[in-house]
Amino acid sequence: MRVPKIVVVGGGWGGCAAAAAARKAGAEVILLERADMLLGTGLVGGIFRNNGRFTAAEEMLEMGADIFSVMDNCVTHTNVEFPGHKHASLYNVYRIEPAVKEYLMKLGVKIFTTARVIDVAKEGRKVSCVVVEGLEPIQADAFVDATGTSAVPANCTKYGNGCAMCILRCHSFGPRISITTKVGVEEWIGKKPDGSSIGAMSGSCKLCKDSIDPQIVKELEEKGSALVPVPLEVREEEKLLSMKACQQYALEEFIENLVLLDTGPVKLMTPFFPLERLRKVPGMERARYEDPIAGGKGNSMRYFGFANCTPELQAIGPVDNLFCAGEKAGAMVGHTEAIVSGTLAGHNAVRQVIGEKLLRFPDEIAVGDFVNHVIGEMKKEEGRQYKYTFSGSIYFKRMKEKNLYTTDVKVIKERVKKAGLKSIFDTKLL
Numbered sequence: 001m002r003v004p005k006i007v008v009v010g011g012g013w014g015g016c017a018a019a020a021a022a023r024k025a026g027a028e029v030i031l032l033e034r035a036d037m038l039l040g041t042g043l044v045g046g047i048f049r050n051n052g053r054f055t056a057a058e059e060m061l062e063m064g065a066d067i068f069s070v071m072d073n074c075v076t077h078t079n080v081e082f083p084g085h086k087h088a089s090l091y092n093v094y095r096i097e098p099a100v101k102e103y104l105m106k107l108g109v110k111i112f113t114t115a116r117v118i119d120v121a122k123e124g125r126k127v128s129c130v131v132v133e134g135l136e137p138i139q140a141d142a143f144v145d146a147t148g149t150s151a152v153p154a155n156c157t158k159y160g161n162g163c164a165m166c167i168l169r170c171h172s173f174g175p176r177i178s179i180t181t182k183v184g185v186e187e188w189i190g191k192k193p194d195g196s197s198i199g200a201m202s203g204s205c206k207l208c209k210d211s212i213d214p215q216i217v218k219e220l221e222e223k224g225s226a227l228v229p230v231p232l233e234v235r236e237e238e239k240l241l242s243m244k245a246c247q248q249y250a251l252e253e254f255i256e257n258l259v260l261l262d263t264g265p266v267k268l269m270t271p272f273f274p275l276e277r278l279r280k281v282p283g284m285e286r287a288r289y290e291d292p293i294a295g296g297k298g299n300s301m302r303y304f305g306f307a308n309c310t311p312e313l314q315a316i317g318p319v320d321n322l323f324c325a326g327e328k329a330g331a332m333v334g335h336t337e338a339i340v341s342g343t344l345a346g347h348n349a350v351r352q353v354i355g356e357k358l359l360r361f362p363d364e365i366a367v368g369d370f371v372n373h374v375i376g377e378m379k380k381e382e383g384r385q386y387k388y389t390f391s392g393s394i395y396f397k398r399m400k401e402k403n404l405y406t407t408d409v410k411v412i413k414e415r416v417k418k419a420g421l422k423s424i425f426d427t428k429l430l
């Protein structure tokens with residue numbers, strides 16, 4: 001049988017996971033990333049294994065998605081607690097990208113950075129090739145859209161506080177272009193039902209370690225997290241609660257304190273905080289933003305452009321050979337969540353090409369309930385006003401109600417075995 005060729009567009013966690021899964025299933029894989037580094041928003045994140053993300057990561061590892069081991073190998077801290085969150089691991093945001101790149105290269109994924117896809121061509125019900133800025137068009141048998149839902153400065157200007165100069169660096173590498181839009185797949189924007197808020201602002205910033213009180217840095221490096229009380233006059237409750245993208249952090253403790261985490265730099269768990277006010281918080285008198293550089297003013301706006309797709313993550317529309325990964329597949333927030341959908345999308349892209357039945361995760365495993373539930377919710381106007389994550393808010397509640405949350409690795413392994421999915425992503429399909 002001819003080796004299927006899969007092109008993955010977008011090198012965030014969703015795209016990297018899709019590329020790894022397609023390659024492990026036996027395909028030739030090309031990964032195209034618009035910027036000069038992989039990982040997209042994952043370049044500034046770092047939190048994983050918190051709350052239900054622990055269960056999800058262990059299920060995926062048991063199924064063969066060992067990209068989670070790359071994260072585990074780059075941690076600054078494990079078992080970190082912060083308000084509303086237990087047993088978090090934090091990866092070092094400086095070490096993670098080269099590690100993921102090396103992992104993908106070892107698998108044999110061909111990676112092109114500064115390779116922005118600007119158009120696609122179709123033949124009948126198939127995407128035949130993608131047009132890449134400065135390169136020859138690239139043909140493939142199936143494609144994965146993992147372009148995310150941010151990186152459009154016009155959205156940051158219209159719906160946020162303007163470009164805050166974040167890691168996505170749109171002005172240097174060009175804005176996101178969605179493959180699903182290009183081929184005419186229906187897309188949705190996350191918004192409140194009354195339309196009062198469109199998209200959502202990203203929920204954390206990075207501060208330079210050298211710019212904050214060494215005592216706070218010491219605590220951070222020892223424990224992984226630190227709470228720094230915010231004086232009453234500095235609090236901005238209204239703004240924080242209404243603008244949060246990450247509903248799992250919309251808690252009182254996040255208003256009364258600066259919640260800081262050590263991910264290499266200092267992760268400040270708030271979308272933005274005016275610098276003058278931040279410097280009134282004891283210990284932060286000389287604070288300086290590392291990302292976004294204008295973190296005193298705003299942050300990236302996300303959740304524009306979820307594509308209509310099936311629970312197998314196949315795009316629904318005029319083509320059959322296009323799959324969706326990461327935030328593109330729905331309002332799923334997080335690295336873990338993007339790896340879950342990315343792995344499934346990449347694996348199913350190969351199945352589609354070789355004519356095998358697409359894999360649908362069963363509801364009996366946490367990642368299955370998550371993907372199937374969120375994809376269902378995306379079809380409803382009211383479902384699109386929420387964000388879904390294993391780590392908190394409405395989905396973590398559902399996960400607990402359904403008895404899917406556990407930190408008992410033995411139980412997780414048994415669950416995956418019972419579903420017949422052990423090592424499924426480590427097995428060649430041809």
Ligand SMILES: Cc1cc2nc3c(=O)[nH]c(=O)nc-3n(C[C@H](O)[C@H](O)[C@H](O)COP(=O)(O)OP(=O)(O)OC[C@H]3O[C@@H](n4cnc5c(N)ncnc54)[C@H](O)[C@@H]3O)c2cc1C
Nearest residue numbers: 010012013014034040041045046047117148326327334335
């Ligand atoms: C500031 C911030 C902090 C966060 N912190 C955490 C955290 O601590 N823990 C956590 O779990 N989650 C966190 N998140 C959320 C998490 O990063 C995302 O939900 C998840 O990583 C999304 O992955 P993705 O692959 O879907 O999209 P993205 O990360 O957006 O990646 C999409 C990629 O596609 C590329 N691309 C777009 N268009 C094109 C094109 N036309 N051609 C080629 N490439 C293209 C982009 O450059 C980008 O690299 C954070 C997000 C932000 C913004």
